[in-house]
Amino acid sequence: MSQSEEPIIKCVNVNKWYGNFHALKDVSMEVRKGEVIVIFGPSGSGKSTFIRCINRLEEHQKGDIIVDGIELSHDVRNIEKVRMETGMVFQQFNLFPHLTVMQNVTLAPIQVRKWDKAKAEEVAKQLLHRVGIPEQAHKFPGQLSGGQQQRVAIARALAMQPKIMLFDEPTSALDPEMIKEVLDVMIELAKSGMTMLVVTHEMGFARAVANRMFFFDKGQIVESGTPQDIFKAPREDRTKLFLSQILSH
């Protein structure tokens, strides 16, 4: 992992309000190419809002977000460029229920990247193989288990060949026995050198592959560091309390 050049994501003093509610307060973060970042914190702490700002599903009102050298502003072309370079995986999968698995994965490459169908399907087959469900290509999402659906969602995001992958609580809606199959895919992806921002409470995942961790609370970054720092010697009391709560059982 080269960690020298310009950061691929650069956030400077990002602020966001929902009405009077101050959801993000001066959040700054730099992510280098190939880094795996885990973001955790209590619900309502702004962690999902933050990663949704990175591909402009949410609009920040103050501060700068620069993704792969493109500044996110009101310019629609910039937003579309950033979205082409960032894949996103949602808590609720959000697969397109009226399309088959194959169509889910190939739609964006064909329509946005303008690949021909044969190429898109070839890539899709490889990706479905990579996430471990090569035989489900012609089923509809409703016919798959939650874990399989989430793996299709990962394949769908990867099909656009993004430089960055955003994961918004990818395992929170899954039954316990399906969490592992999704985490395995994410660990493999992390080891292949993908830049990843992951909002999750899966501390095992964080320990295994995260380069750095950020603890969010009340719209702010309270603490950040390597997994060793955070797990062995958290500096802030709030971090200690939160970790003790989620690791206690």
Add this chain to the structure above:
Amino acid sequence: MTEITSSLPPLSERPGALGWMRRNLFSTWGNSLLTLLSAAFLVWAIGGLLAWMFSAAEWGVVLVNMRLIMVGQFPVALVWRIWVAMYFLAFLIGNTVGLRMEKTTRKGLSVGLLFSPLVFALFSFSIEARLAIAGLSLIALAGWWLGSRWPKAFRRPVLIGWIIYFPIFMLLVRGTSGKGSPMEIVGSNLWGGLLLTFMLTVVGIVFSFPLGIFLALGRRSQLPVVRWFSVGYIELVRGVPLITILFMAQLMLPLFLPQGVTIDRVIRAMVGITLFSAAYLAENVRGGLQAIPKGQFEAAHALGLSGFQSMFYIILPQALRLVIPILVGQFIALFKDTSLVAIVGLFDLLGIAKTVLAQPEFLGLQREVYAFISLIYWVLSYAMSYFSQRLEVALGVGER
């Protein structure tokens, strides 16, 4: 059967008509009483109707005026063009049924429907007319056979056939060239009866559908001008009865047009119906759009799809699927509402019925004529309803 326990189940659980009756009609003495009372009521109520249908009614009036009821004043020499359009339709229907054969649950019923024109051939028409009607069944069966024999080869052509059917139908009815040629133009003042009703309905559906979708999208647009235009249009049109719009189109529009400019009366009715239907359709489609979870928009946007692409590939297909039952209900209502044009002086199915009854020799035969056109309305409405159920099954609505 080796075990004693596998002997026949009790009578009430046995399959077949007797078991069914025992289970559903005579399970308790109270139910038996209700069954008998209902049966007596039905005999009393329907018996009178049946007796009238088969003995008192003079169906001659319908048979004599059949051509008028079907096509109005359409020139006799050119009626073959309408037959061609019907044969094309019969082929498409037969072919589609054949293609879907392996997915159809009630195969006998679907194929049986193709024979339904033969029933009409039993009536006392001229021999040519009977042959022409029987031809419908023949062509439908030919289409069915081809479709079920080579489903792969016909899948695409039949789809194209359905898409080009509407323009071809319009061309055949209206014609293309001057007097004397086989494709002589037939003015819309000569269209009448079921033909006119059909034209008004089909034009209304085909044009109000896209218009309604645009209005629905417009109402959700972020551009204030587009949004306010859509809202204004929808609310204005929904606040006015269809009959008022038709009167406006027929009686008031000519007052505003410059001297010498006239717009065909049928076209005016078509425009009125289309504009009216579009406003309702827009609201139905909007209901479907609102039912799509926000996550679908987000997923589409996160993949880099543009607003138009998200709408076209992700949101609209799902929204329209959701509202198929509502849309078909609206189209059935539109089909029946076209009868209002009779009030503004067009000779659709209802208008023709009124003119037939105005002739001295058919005085007093209202019941026969109105019963017959009611039957036509019912058969076609039910066909639309049945088609929508098949469409829902084919598109897998409700099973994702």
